[in-house]
Every structure is written in structure tokens, then in C-alpha cells.
Amino acid sequence: xxxxxxxxxxxxxxxxxxxxxxxxxxxxxxxxxxxxxxxxxxxxxxxxxxxxxxxxxxxxxxxxxxxxxxxxxxxxxxxxxxxxxxxxxxxxxxxxxxxxxxxxxxxxxxxxxxxxxxxxxxxxxxxxxxxxxxxxxxxxxxxxxxxxxxxxxxxxxxxxxxxxxxxxxxxxxxxxxxxxxxxxxxxxxxxxxxxxxxxxxxxxxxxxxxxxxxxxxxxxxxxxxxxxxxxxxxxxxxxxxxxxxxxxxxxxxxxxxxxxxxxxxxxxxxxxxxxxxxxxxxxxxxxxxxxxxxxxxxxxxxxxxxxxxxxxxxxxxxxxxxxxxxxxxxxxxxxxxx
Amino acid sequence: xxxxxxxxxxxxxxxxxxxxxxxxxxxxxxxxxxxxxxxxxxxxxxxxxxxxxxxxxxxxxxxxxxxxxxxxxxxxxxxxxxxxxxxxxxxxxxxxxxxxxxxxxxxxxxxxxxxxxxxxxxxxxxxxxxxxxxxxxxxxxxxxxxxxxxxxxxxxxxxxxxxxxxxxxxxxxxxxxxxxxxxxxxxxxxxxxxxxxxxxxxxxxxxxxxxxxxxxxxxxxxxxxxxxxxxxxxxxxxxxxxxxxxxxxxxxxxxxxxxxxxxxxxxxxxxxxxxxxxxxxxxxxxxxxxxxxxxxxxxxxxxxxxxxxxxxxxxxxxxxxxxxxxxxxxxxxxxxxxxxxxxxxxxxxxxxxxxxxxxxxxxxxxxxxxxxxxxxxxxxxxxxxxxxxxxxxxxxxxxxxxxxxxxxxxxxxxxxxxxxxxxxxxxxxxxxxxxxxxxxxxxxx
Numbered sequence: 001x002x003x004x005x006x007x008x009x010x011x012x013x014x015x016x017x018x019x020x021x022x023x024x025x026x027x028x029x030x031x032x033x034x035x036x037x038x039x040x041x042x043x044x045x046x047x048x049x050x051x052x053x054x055x056x057x058x059x060x061x062x063x064x065x066x067x068x069x070x071x072x073x074x075x076x077x078x079x080x081x082x083x084x085x086x087x088x089x090x091x092x093x094x095x096x097x098x099x100x101x102x103x104x105x106x107x108x109x110x111x112x113x114x115x116x117x118x119x120x121x122x123x124x125x126x127x128x129x130x131x132x133x134x135x136x137x138x139x140x141x142x143x144x145x146x147x148x149x150x151x152x153x154x155x156x157x158x159x160x161x162x163x164x165x166x167x168x169x170x171x172x173x174x175x176x177x178x179x180x181x182x183x184x185x186x187x188x189x190x191x192x193x194x195x196x197x198x199x200x201x202x203x204x205x206x207x208x209x210x211x212x213x214x215x216x217x218x219x220x221x222x223x224x225x226x227x228x229x230x231x232x233x234x235x236x237x238x239x240x241x242x243x244x245x246x247x248x249x250x251x252x253x254x255x256x257x258x259x260x261x262x263x264x265x266x267x268x269x270x271x272x273x274x275x276x277x278x279x280x281x282x283x284x285x286x287x288x289x290x291x292x293x294x295x296x297x298x299x300x301x302x303x304x305x306x307x308x309x310x311x312x313x314x315x316x317x318x319x320x321x322x323x324x325x326x327x328x329x330x331x332x333x334x335x336x337x338x
Numbered sequence: 339x340x341x342x343x344x345x346x347x348x349x350x351x352x353x354x355x356x357x358x359x360x361x362x363x364x365x366x367x368x369x370x371x372x373x374x375x376x377x378x379x380x381x382x383x384x385x386x387x388x389x390x391x392x393x394x395x396x397x398x399x400x401x402x403x404x405x406x407x408x409x410x411x412x413x414x415x416x417x418x419x420x421x422x423x424x425x426x427x428x429x430x431x432x433x434x435x436x437x438x439x440x441x442x443x444x445x446x447x448x449x450x451x452x453x454x455x456x457x458x459x460x461x462x463x464x465x466x467x468x469x470x471x472x473x474x475x476x477x478x479x480x481x482x483x484x485x486x487x488x489x490x491x492x493x494x495x496x497x498x499x500x501x502x503x504x505x506x507x508x509x510x511x512x513x514x515x516x517x518x519x520x521x522x523x524x525x526x527x528x529x530x531x532x533x534x535x536x537x538x539x540x541x542x543x544x545x546x547x548x549x550x551x552x553x554x555x556x557x558x559x560x561x562x563x564x565x566x567x568x569x570x571x572x573x574x575x576x577x578x579x580x581x582x583x584x585x586x587x588x589x590x591x592x593x594x595x596x597x598x599x600x601x602x603x604x605x606x607x608x609x610x611x612x613x614x615x616x617x618x619x620x621x622x623x624x625x626x627x628x629x630x631x632x633x634x635x636x637x638x639x640x641x642x643x644x645x646x647x648x649x650x651x652x653x654x655x656x657x658x659x660x661x662x663x664x665x666x667x668x669x670x671x672x673x674x675x676x677x678x679x680x681x682x683x684x685x686x687x688x689x690x691x692x693x694x695x696x697x698x699x700x701x702x703x704x705x706x707x708x709x710x711x712x713x714x715x716x717x718x719x720x721x722x723x724x725x726x727x728x729x730x731x732x733x734x735x736x737x738x739x740x741x742x743x744x745x746x747x748x749x750x751x752x753x754x755x756x757x758x759x760x761x762x763x764x765x766x767x768x769x770x771x772x773x774x775x776x777x778x779x780x781x782x783x
Contacts, residue, residue, distance in 0.1 A: 007664050007699075008678045010767045012753035013671040013692075014353050014509065018714075020707040020760045076707060118708030118761075224713065278713040278726060322727075329745045330348075330581065330721035331594035 023222045024077035030213030031084045031268065037209045038202040042092035042144060043151025045159055046202040052096045054083030056103030064112045078117045082106050085125035085268060088203025089261060089308070090132070092144045093156035097163040098136050102128040122315045123272045126308050133308070139167060143176055143199040176200045178260045178304040181251055193258035204264040207257075214267035223271050226280060230287020231266040231294075232257060238295040250299065262294060265307035275315040282318075282325045290314045347585040350574040350720050351754045353509050353672065355548060360632050361512045363640045365520055369656060370417055370442055374647030376402065377427050377437040380685040381476040382483045383409030385435060394421045399450040399622050402438060411474045411484050414623030416645040417442040428682055430668050430675045440647065454621035458530055466535040466618070473617045474624045474686070479503060479514070479578065479607035480669050482687030485614070488597075488604060489535050498602040500529070500538035501587060502611055504545040504552065505571070505578040508670025511690045513628040514608050516641045518545070518552035521612040522559045528615030529564055536604050541566045543608065544587050546573045575672060576752035580605040582720055594748050629653075629684060633667075633692035635660040644684050651680035653691060660695050667692040672753050707761035715755035715765060721748055725755035725765045732768035737776050746772060 038046040061079035065072040073079075086106050090099060106128025114120045133140050144156065161167035177188035177198050192198050196206025204210075217223035239256040256262070270276065270290055277286050290310045297306025379385035386403035390396060396415045403413040419442040427437030442448075456469040471486040491497050502525070506514040518525070529541055545553040547570050557568045571577060571586045581592045583605060590601045598605050613624060625646060632639040637658035644653065650666070667674040668688055684691075715725035723745055731740045740746040746769065755765040 004663060006666055006676070006678055006680075008676040009665070010764060010770075011667075011671070011673050011675065012353075012757045012766070013665070013667055013674065013676065014757060015762070016351075016353075016758050016760075018758075018760045019762065020710055023710075023712070023760055116708065118710050273710045273712040276711075278711055278716050278724065280717075326724065327716070327722035329594060329723060329748055330585075331591045331596065331748065332745070 018222075021076045024081060026217060026220060026222050027081050027268070028077060028084065030217045031081070031088070031203075033209040033212050034088060034203045034206060034264070035084060037196060037206045038088060038092075041146045041151075041196060041205065042202055043148065044153075044155045045092040045144060045151070048096055048155060048159055049090050049092060049094050049099055049202055050084060050087030052099045053087035053090065053103045054080060056100045057083030057086065057107050060104050060107040061112075064108060073117060076117055079107060079111075082111065082124045082128075084203075085123075085264075086128045088264060089125065089129045089201050091140060091142055091200075092202050093142065093158045095139055095158050095161040095167045097161065098132060098139055101135075102132040105131045118274055120274055121319070122312055123269050123275050126269055126312050126315075129308060130312060141179075145199045146197050146205065176260065176304065177255075178298065181255070181259075182298070182304040187251055187255055188259065190252075190254050190258060193255065198259075201261060201264075204261040207263045210263040210267050223267075224273070224276070224283055226283045227271045227276060227287045228266040230284045231262070231270060231291040234288045234291025235262065235295055238292060239299075242295070242299065256295065256298070260298075260305045261307040265311055266290070270311050270314065272315075275318060277318045277321045277325070279322070279325055279327055281327075282321045285321055285325065286314050286318055289317060345569070345586055346572045346574055347577065347582045347720055348722065349718055349754075350576065350582070351718050351757055352573070353575055353757060355573070356509045356632075357512050357515070357548065360510075360630055360639050360641055361515050361549075363512075363516075365516050365628055365641045365643055368642040368644040368648065368653070370448060370645055371648045371652040372442060372444075373422070373649070374416055374419075374440045374442070374645060375427055375437055375649055375681075375683040376413060376416070376440060376647040377429050377435045377683070377685065378403055378413065379429060379435040380413065380482060380646070380687065381411055382481065383407070383411075383487075386410060386413045388424065388436065388438075390421055390424075390438070392421055392424055395419070396421065396440070397451060398448055399452060399625060401623065402440075405471060409484055409487055411471055411476055411486075412623065414474055414625055415440060416625040416647050417448060418446050419443050428679070430677060430682055430685070430688075432678065450622060450625070452622075456531075456618045456621055458534070458619070461531075461534070463535045463537070466531050469618050469621075470531075470535070470614055473614070473622065475610060475613055475617070476686050477607050478609040478613060478627055478686065478689065479506075480508075480673065480687055480689045482685070485606060485610055488606070489532065491536060491599060491604075495599045496602060497536040497538045497599060497604050498540060499588060499604070500532055500536055500541045501583060501598075501603050501605045502529070502541070502543040502608045503578060503580070503583055503605050504543055504549065504608040505583060506549070507546060507573070507575045507578040508672050508674070508690070510632050510692055511630045511670050512632075513630050513641055513689055515549050515552055517609045517612050517628055518549070519555055521609075521616070522556055524612040524615040525556070525608060526559070526561050526564060526566070526615065527619065528611035528613070529566060531614055531618055532604075532606065532611060533564075538604065539565065542587055543568050544583050545570050546577060547571065548573045576720055576754065579720070579750055579752060581750070594745065624686060627684070627686060627688070629688055630690040631657050631693075632690070633694050634698040635663045635693040635695045646684060646686060648684045649680070650677065650682050650684070650691070653684065654680065654693065659693050662695045662697075663693050664696045665694045665699050672757070673751070704762075706763055709761055709763060712760060714758040714760065718754040718758045720752065720754060721745075721750070723749055725769075728772075729763055729765050729768055732772045737772055737779070740772055741776055746776065749773065
């Protein structure tokens with residue numbers, strides 16, 4: 001007895017037991033309510049767009065790993081997140097071949113080119129979407145109204161458009177609340193906005209379901225709540241200030257919060273751990289930067305929406321925030337300067 | 339940001355406590371093993387200097403090795419018997435050091451004879467420090483730093499607070515808990531010696547909230563002549579680290595690179611104080627210590643008073659363990675060492691022995707994922723380092739930057755960062771190696 005070879009390992013011998021794939025998996029679960037609601041609101045179109053983006057991202061990740069003779073990293077679930085997120089940011093009747101293109105860009109350029117998981121500077125899904133916005137400005141701003149009667153019986157003619165052919169969009173296209181406000185000064189009902197019963201990208205319309213997923217992740221300590229908190233409070237304060245100055249020109253703060261991609265961006269994209277700062281003070285600054293930029297772009301920019309650019313710019317800023325904002329080390333008198 | 343809670347330090351973690359199975363078990367005397375193995379390096383500092391030879395008969399309590407310099411302590415015979423061999427033995431960390439194999443006299447009463455009592459009333463501060471060193475006392479919390487060294491107040495400094503460390507924040511361990519419940523008289527006697535040695539006017543016993551019974555008990559026993567205050571602090575790892583405890587109790591920070599005395603405090607583990615209070619009036623050396631033996635694979639879990647030098651193999655045979663044991667840790671699970679074989683012995687620094695089988699080893703995944711910059715390590719580090727940044731620098735061997743820009747040397751290796759890392763990155767291991775490399779480079783210059 002007691003002559004066994006013992007295992008040796010280094011301390012600590014206990015682990016919290018929250019692993020990276022488990023976190024990623026839970027982000028996927030948290031995205032599902034928003035995705036399911038997208039399918040409910042926009043029907044088969046949304047389903048095809050989200051599924052295509054997801055499959056493309058996972059496939060691209062797998063193929064790229066194989067090509068570079070590495071073990072496939074599909075198992076860490078991060079490519080699934082990128083795919084679902086990309087799908088959720090696209091219009092429901094977006095041509096699927098374009099979604100494939102976006103998915104490949106998201107993984108190959110947004111993630112793999114930087115070195116894979118943990119090394120991407122930008123949120124990969126947003127990189128994919130930014131390229132799509134530049135390449136297909138018409139397709140990506142053509143919206144389908146919510147709750148169409150025939151949404152489960154058929155798909156838009158644009159969905160299965162042939163690659164590199166100009167897609168034909170159905171006649172029934174609707175403006176998003178943001179563009180309606182920006183260009184025609186029509187404000188949408190806050191309840192409809194919150195529920196997501198408006199036109200827009202597949203998954204960004206329902207604040208309720210996005211927040212549900214976010215709260216789940218926060219409760220499981222898998223998301224930094226400070227980031228959405230900073231974004232929301234900045235947007236609310238800034239747009240509230242503008243509204244107080246002139247309610248004729250500027251939308252209400254609740255309209256700003258619940259319209260467009262702000263919810264989805266703040267809860268699921270700005271919180272991308274890899275591309276956001278690591279300290280608490282750092283993420284407050286990062287969130288405030290995003291919130292400020294969203295208001296500026298929406299109010300004074302040429303586009304109705306600015307969440308994507310705001311987050312991408314903040315991603316670029318994040319390493320610099322980390323360098324500038326360092327916690328004061330215990331027992332030292334000053335924060336270190338870089 | 340919204341942390342307004344007082345009485346504790348920033349950040350830190352909450353590992354499972356796992357103390358329920360042994361915390362209510364009173365300290366029991368452990369049987370004497372036929373042979374004790376005594377490495378001469380049982381403390382931080384210079385190994386003790388051998389005074390005996392092979393074949394010599396010694397009696398329990400006799401000096402076997404003397405202190406080799408100021409940062410060193412002597413070693414006493416934990417049993418009466420014959421010195422069979424003097425040869426290199428492995429220590430917990432795997433290094434080889436000179437050690438004494440002492441074979442106990444069979445059926446000896448193992449009573450201790452003699453001693454040179456140190457009278458509290460007539461002894462000077464220097465006498466007490468000398469007495470503590472002569473008793474071979476080191477920190478029993480696990481670090482095994484010679485206690486008299488930290489009690490020596492440098493010229494120009496003042497010890498305002500004597501803090502007794504009854505935190506025991508390592509999961510599984512319950513030795514300090516039992517000592518506080520059972521050895522109150524020794525503790526208060528020890529405090530008297532230490533107050534005289536340090537000139538401290540305030541004495542605070544810091545106890546974590548999960549040992550409220552010990553806090554209540556000690557509070558009810560405080561002698562009228564002692565200015566002792568019991569302070570209960572919230573449960574959090576690594577509060578047992580001196581610097582963290584000082585912050586929790588005094589709300590002050592120890593300067594980077596400094597010692598507790600720079601914050602006006604001296605921190606001594608509560609079991610160490612009890613040992614001082616027990617040994618100095620008798621004038622004897624340390625021969626045994628309390629060890630928590632627990633873990634899912636142990637049959638007779640408990641808190642045992644074990645003679646120093648008892649071989650680990652003998653300990654496990656006595657308490658009974660499962661057939662298929664796979665990991666044995668000496669110390670707690672957060673900072674303790676996994677031993678590679680059972681031919682090492684209980685030393686003065688051994689606070690616990692934890693035994694696991696393959697099935698019940700704390701869940702560990704081997705696969706290391708890339709850092710996803712989740713910041714969990716940043717939120718865990720009790721001294722606000724940036725472990726993920728240090729980890730990247732360690733990989734690139736940028737040691738100078740780690741030291742100069744990111745305060746590597748302030749890391750005291752509590753392992754909180756590794757504990758929380760979802761990607762399983764052995765951060766604290768990187769820092770340990772990096773610190774060793776930096777120290778080596780420095781000494782080569």
C-alpha cells in the first residue's frame with residue numbers, strides 16, 4: 001500500500017471551474033432568445049440569415065485551422081458566437097451569399113488574421129458587418145417590416161439571389177425607426193421599440209430579449225455589466241440633455257436607447273472580452289466613449305445608425321485605455337504611467 | 339467601484355471553504371512513528387548546523403542542530419532515540435538537504451526532560467527574542483519564517499500593533515481554528531512575551547467570520563491585564579497574507595517592497611504565538627505541531643498533534659486512506675505543494691495534509707486556452723497587479739519590463755489569478771519562475 005506514483009501539479013490545486021468554452025457556450029445560450037424572437041418577427045428569412053452566417057463562421061474557422069495545420073478551435077464555441085452575432089446584425093431579407101461572404105470575412109480577417117481567439121483587436125462579427133456595409137450598401141439597408149403574414153410560408157426573393165447579381169428586393173420594404181426619425185422625423189412607439197416589433201436587423205430589434213440574455217450572463221458572472229451600464233447611461237444622459245435643449249429636433253432618450261442596434265451592440269458586442277479593456281475604470285471609459293460616439297453619429301452623422309462604428313473605434317482604443325489606466329498597485333503611491 | 343465594505347482588502351476570491359469535516363474535531367495526539375526524519379532546512383533562511391553524529395543516543399527535547407546565523411533556528415529531538423543515519427533527504431519542494439534519521443526507543447514514555455525557563459518578569463526584549471530563536475520557533479502558518487527575525491524591530495521604527503493572524507483562509511485547514519478554541523491560555527501567555535519583545539501597546543487578533551465561535555471564545559477569555567481586541571473580518575482569500583490582513587484590520591497598506599513594520603505592525607500566526615506561550619515558560623524547543631489531515635480520501639480526518647519529522651507514509655497509514663490515492667498536498671490547496679512521494683516528513687511548516695483520489699481530485703482541465711482578456715485575474719489580484727499582462731510578458735521573457743513596469747516582485751504567489759482563469763493559464767506558475775529568474779540574475783551581477 002501507498003507505493004503508488006502520485007500526480008504532481010502546481011498550486012493552486014483548486015480551480016473556479018469556469019472555463020473559456022463554458023463561458024462561450026453560455027453566451028450562445030444567452031443569444032438564443034433574441035435569435036428565436038428574430039425568427040418569430042421576421043420568419044424564415046431571419047432563420048436562413050442567422051443559420052447561414054453561423055454555419056459559415058464555424059466552417060471558416062475549421063477550414064482555416066486545418067489549412068494552417070493546427071488543431072481545430074471550433075470546440076471553443078467562439079466562432080458560433082461570431083456567426084450568430086453577425087446574423088443578428090443583418091437585415092432579414094439579406095441575400096444569403098452575402099451573409100456567407102460576411103461570415104468568411106469575420107473569421108478570416110476579423111479573427112484569424114490577428115491570431116485567433118484572444119488576439120482579435122476588433123469584434124470579428126462587426127468586422128464582417130463593416131465590410132458588408134461597405135460592399136453592399138443597398139442590400140444591408142433594405143429592411144423588411146416586422147410580423148408580415150406570410151413570413152413563415154416563404155422567403156423574400158432577395159434571400160436566394162445569385163452571387164454577384166443585383167438582388168431584387170420585395171416591394172414591401174420599410175424604414176427602420178432610426179431612419180424614419182432621421183430623415184422624416186417620425187418617432188416610433190417606445191413599447192414597440194422595446195419589444196422589437198419594428199423593422200430592422202434580424203436580432204437587434206427586441207430590447208427585452210437582448211436584455212434577458214444579458215442579465216443571464218451578468219448573473220452567471222460571464223459578462224462585465226459595467227460596459228452596457230456605461231454605454232446606456234452615457235447615451236441616456238447625452239441624448240436626454242439634447243432633448244431638454246430642444247425636444248423639437250432631438251429624439252427622446254428612451255427612443256435612443258431602444259432603437260437600432262444599441263441594445264445588441266452594448267450587451268453582446270461591446271462586451272467582447274477580448275476587444276474591451278481589462279480594468280473596471282478602463283471599461284467605464286470605454287463604454288462612455290461608445291455611448292458618446294453613438295449619440296454623435298446618430299444626431300450629427302450622415303447615417304441613421306452609429307453603433308457599429310462606435311464599437312469598432314472603441315475596440316481600437318481599448319489597448320490604449322489599458323496602457324493609460326492601470327490600477328494602483330498595493331503599497332505604491334501612484335498609478336504607473338506608461 | 340461600489341465597494342464600500344470596510345474591514346477587508348480589495349479584490350480577492352472565494353474558493354470553497356471545505357472546513358466542515360474537521361473544524362469541530364478537537365486536537366488529538368498522534369502516535370510516535372518508529373523513525374522520524376528531520377531535514378536541517380525546515381525554515382526559510384540558513385539550514386541549522388548539525389550537532390550530533392550517527393549512532394548517538396538523544397533524549398526528547400535535546401538540541402540536534404543549532405541556528406546557523408540570525409535568519410536560522412535550531413532543531414530539537416522530537417523523540418528519544420538513536421541517530422541511525424545522517425544523509426541527504428528530499429524536502430517538500432523536491433530539493434535534497436541534509437537530514438537526520440532518528441529511531442525512537444521502543445516503549446519509551448517520550449517525556450521531555452529539562453529546559454531552561456525564561457521568566458517573563460525579568461526577561462528583557464532581547465532575552466525573549468533569543469528565547470524564541472532558541473526554541474526553534476518559525477511561523478507555523480506555513481511559510482516557516484523564523485519568528486524572532488520579524489519581531490526584531492529595526493532602529494527608528496515603532497511597533498504600534500501586534501496582530502495575531504487567526505485568519506486561516508486556505509480551504510480545508512482548521513489547525514488555527516482548533517488552536518484558538520483549545521489553547522487560549524498559551525495564546526495569552528504568548529502575547530505577554532510578544533508585547534514585551536516588541537513594545538507593542540495594541541494587540542489585535544484577526545479572525546475570519548467563519549470562525550465566529552473561536553472569536554467569541556477568545557473574547558470571553560481575554561485576561562484583564564491584556565489590551566487585546568478581537569477583530570472579525572469577512573471571509574476572503576488570501577486574507578491570511580500579512581499585508582492583506584494589515585489592510586483589513588488597520589486600513590493601511592504596507593509599502594511596496596516594505597515590511598509590516600513599515601505600517602507599524604508585526605503579524606504573527608496565532609498558533610505560533612500559542613507555541614511561544616507554551617514553550618518559553620518551560621524553556622523547551624518545538625517538538626510537535628498541529629496538522630489538519632483531511633481530503634476526501636482520508637478515513638480518519640482530524641486535527642492532530644504530530645511530532646516533527648513523522649514520515650508522511652506513516653501518517654497516511656495511521657489515518658487510513660483510499661487505495662487509489664493520486665494527489666497529496668502538504669499545506670492548503672491554494673498555496674500548498676503536491677508531493678511526488680511519501681518519503682518526506684512533517685516539518686515545522688506543515689499546516690495540513692490533503693489527500694485526493696483520481697475521482698475526487700478538484701476538477702482540473704489540462705487544456706490551456708488562449709487568454710480571452712476577461713479580466714477575471716485583474717479582479718482577483720489582491721494587490722492590483724495585471725496578471726494577464728504579466729503572463730504575456732513572461733512568455734516573451736520580458737523580465738525587466740515585468741519588474742519595472744508591472745511590479746512583478748510585489749506578487750506573493752497567492753494563486754488567485756490562476757484560480758479564476760477560465761482559460762486555465764498557469765499564471766502564478768509563470769510568476770514564480772519569472773521571480774526566480776530575476777533573483778538569480780540579480781545575484782549573478
